[in-house]
Amino acid sequence: MQINVTAIRAGNILEVDGALWRVMKIQHVTPGKGVACMQVEMRNIETGNKTNKRFNSSERTERVTLSQREMQYLYADGDNYHFMDLNTYDQITLSSDMLENVLPYLLPEMQVFVESHNERPLNVRLPQTVVLEVVECAAAMKGQTATGSYKPGTLETGASIMVPPYLESGTKIRVNTETGEFMERA
Incomplete structure (x- = not known):
């Protein structure tokens, strides 16, 4: 299925140059001059080799139907x-x-x-969001506001995440699995 390169997401499987590639990371690059492009880090499914490929934002590529x-x-x-x-x-x-x-x-x-x-x-x-427990986070500092600052925390899976200062260890939170960002308390 042909898709516009701006629709590529991490985890997609693409067919590029006759091989299947898993998208690891994507970055939309907009230079001061010239045309915007998508910088895509991919891993070959067969060989495990990684590569970076730049696509012009108006290009189309083949997404494998799974x-x-x-x-x-x-x-x-x-x-x-x-x-x-x-x-x-x-x-x-x-x-x-x-x-x-x-x-x-x-x-x-x-x-x-x-x-x-x-x-x-x-x-x-994975589902779009998952509920995980914060097992460790730094103590809130006096004078921090709830809107502008975040502190580092660790989830029960061992992953690092930035959480609002009012959260404490043992709190269950909802995490966006695509971006890895805190969404809300669960």
Whole structure:
């Protein structure tokens, strides 16, 4: 399916130069002069090689259409992560390379979508938001306002996040899985 490069998101699978690539990071670059472009960091699914590619913002690229199966994350075994199909109870194992973007938000028993191409799992997609507990955060400093400043915190998965100064350890929060940003208390 042809899409405009401005619609590319992290985790998408693209077909570029006859190979399948997983999008790791994207950045919209608007220089002072010239045409805006998309800087895309991608990893080749077959070889694992990374590359950066610049697309003109008016270009189109081929996004691979993937079939989706709803699955439940069971547990991790070293660098392998085990998932179970909720309909057939079949289990699959995926490597940590494939889950690089979702690991900071993945908890056991979480329901996710495993996306496949020709029956081969390629990608795991999380819900738009997840509820996670803040296990550690810096103490609020006197004089900070709730609107302008944030403090560093650590989620139960080990991921770092910036949270408002009024939050304390043990608070459950809603996190945007695409941007990794705090949204609200849960």
